Amino acid sequence: xPNWREVLEExxxxxxxAVQSPDLVRxxxxxxxxxxxxxxxxxxxxxxxxxPYVEQSGITDEDKNGxxxxxxxxxxxxGLDLILHTQGGELAAxxxxxxxxxxxxGHDIRAIVPQIAMSAGTMIACSCREIVMSKHSNLGPIDPHxxxxxxxxxxxEFKRACxxxxxxxxxxxxxxxxxxxxxxxxLSQCENAIQWSKQFVEEQLKSxxxxxxPNANERAxxxxxxxxxxxxxxxxxRHIHIDECQNEIGLVVSPLENDPILQDLVLTIHxxxxxxxxxxxxxxxIENHLGLALVKNIALQKx
Numbered sequence: 318x319p320n321w322r323e324v325l326e327e328x329x330x331x332x333x334x335a336v337q338s339p340d341l342v343r344x345x346x347x348x349x350x351x352x353x354x355x356x357x358x359x360x361x362x363x364x365x366x367x368x369p370y371v372e373q374s375g376i377t378d379e380d381k382n383g384x385x386x387x388x389x390x391x392x393x394x395x396g397l398d399l400i401l402h403t404q405g406g407e408l409a410a411x412x413x414x415x416x417x418x419x420x421x422x423g424h425d426i427r428a429i430v431p432q433i434a435m436s437a438g439t440m441i442a443c444s445c446r447e448i449v450m451s452k453h454s455n456l457g458p459i460d461p462h463x464x465x466x467x468x469x470x471x472x473x474e475f476k477r478a479c480x481x482x483x484x485x486x487x488x489x490x491x492x493x494x495x496x497x498x499x500x501x502x503x504l505s506q507c508e509n510a511i512q513w514s515k516q517f518v519e520e521q522l523k524s525x526x527x528x529x530x531p532n533a534n535e536r537a538x539x540x541x542x543x544x545x546x547x548x549x550x551x552x553x554x555r556h557i558h559i560d561e562c563q564n565e566i567g568l569v570v571s572p573l574e575n576d577p578i579l580q581d582l583v584l585t586i587h588x589x590x591x592x593x594x595x596x597x598x599x600x601x602x603i604e605n606h607l608g609l610a611l612v613k614n615i616a617l618q619k620x
Contacts (some may be wrong), residue, residue, distance in 0.1 A: 339597075343589035344608045350398070350582040351606035356427070357391045358606040359384070360400040360586060364594030366433075371600045371615060376406025376437050381414055383603030383611030388421050391605065396425035399445065400586065405436025408461060408510070412517055415444045424525050429573070430454045431587035436462075436553065439544065440514070443568070444521040446528075451573035451580065455556035459518060459544045461510035462553060468507035469547040475504060515541050526569050539567055 351358050361383075363374045373379070391397075397418070418426055428434070428442040429449040435457035442448045442456060450456075460469045478492040522537035530536065543549075543566045544557075563570045573580045593599050597614070604610035 339589060339593050340608075343586060343593070343604070344606075346582055346585045346589065347604065347606040347608075350579075350586065353578055353582060354398060355395060357393070357395050357397045357422075358400065359387050359397060360590065360602070360604050361403065362400075362590045362594075362602045362604075363403040364600040365404040367591070367594040368600045368615070373613065374600045375404060376410050376414070376441075378407070378410045378413065379613075380410065380601075380603060381417060384414060384417060386611055387603055387605040387609050389609075390607070393422055396427070397422045398427050398429055399441070400429045400431065400583065401434040401438050401442060402430075402432055402587065402590065403434055403438040405438050405440075405457070408437060408440075408514055408517070411437040411440050415441060415521065419444070419525075424528065426525075429583055430456065431573075431583050433457075433556075440518055440521075443518050443540065443544075444525060446525050446569070448562070448568055448570045449573050449579075449583075450559040450562065450570055451584070452559065454573070455558050456544075456562055456568075457557060458546075458550040458553055458555055459514055459541075460547055460550070460553060461507075461514045463503070463506060463510060467547065467553060468510045469545065471499075471504065471507045472511070473547065511545070515545060518544070536567055543567075 347358055347360065361380070364371070365374045368374060399418070424446050426445045427447045427449060428445040430438075430442060431451065432454055434442050435455075436459060439456040439459050443459075448456075460467055462468065463471075475496065478496060481488050482492055519537045519541045522540055523533050527533035527536045550557075557566070559570060559572065562568045573583060590602065593602070599612050599614050601613040602610055604612075
């Protein structure tokens with residue numbers, strides 16, 4: 318399996334032949350992955366690890382354009398392997414993208430997570446019939462955040478304030494200073510976001526991953542309960558690894574290591590993307606095995 322250094326060396330070899338060596342190498346392995354599985358391949362990559370300051374690196378409605386372009390002319394009867402590497406993003410955009418992918422490929426979508434698919438990325442993975450993860454891959458909690466504030470945490474804090482003030486009125490000034498920071502309707506927005514995210518993921522699980530199982534409803538509810546358990550997960554950034562995803566949460570997960578060729582190809586594609594984000598202005602790439610890609614670059618300010 319080509320490691321990080323070996324991928325870089327392959328870039329350098331192609332550099333003699335063309336300026337676009339990272340593109341040539343990356344697309345070579347995307348094509349090899351398609352030939353290995355016989356399934357369509359789309360990689361959805363965010364450069365959030367290398368460029369955490371770029372706000373648009375998360376999932377947005379603009380990504381729909383990338384998926385439309387990369388799906389065009391694909392033989393949809395071959396299903397889709399969706400390689401995911403993202404910190405998450407907007408719930409509305411995520412729901413719309415999942416709806417579009419389902420209309421294009423039905424239930425025949427497999428999520429492959431080479432390293433990280435957090436938050437809304439986890440939601441997309443839960444919308445697929447199967448998730449492929451490696452020993453170093455992780456998903457994350459799906460509790461919604463509003464302006465980087467955990468909605469579940471806000472509701473819990475407000476209920477705590479009500480309890481403490483009821484028991485001891487001397488605490489009113491303390492809680493007043495906190496609660497007066499809430500903008501109008503903020504609590505209702507938090508409640509709606511929590512309900513929305515839970516309903517969306519639960520419905521996806523019931524209708525796709527657990528479709529046809531006699532206990533589909535119960536399994537879906539358990540997964541959602543585990544992934545939104547604010548007290549248990551402690552932080553929205555908590556990394557949930559393969560064993561917990563399989564055994565404790567109950568998702569349908571296959572180890573990437575079960576197929577050494579698949580493992581080699583997926584991780585090489587991953588290394589290729591990481592090199593691009595570290596060494597170019599790109600912060601997001603949506604690309605298929607045919608070499609069609611939407612690449613978002615940081616706009617340089619003119620003097």
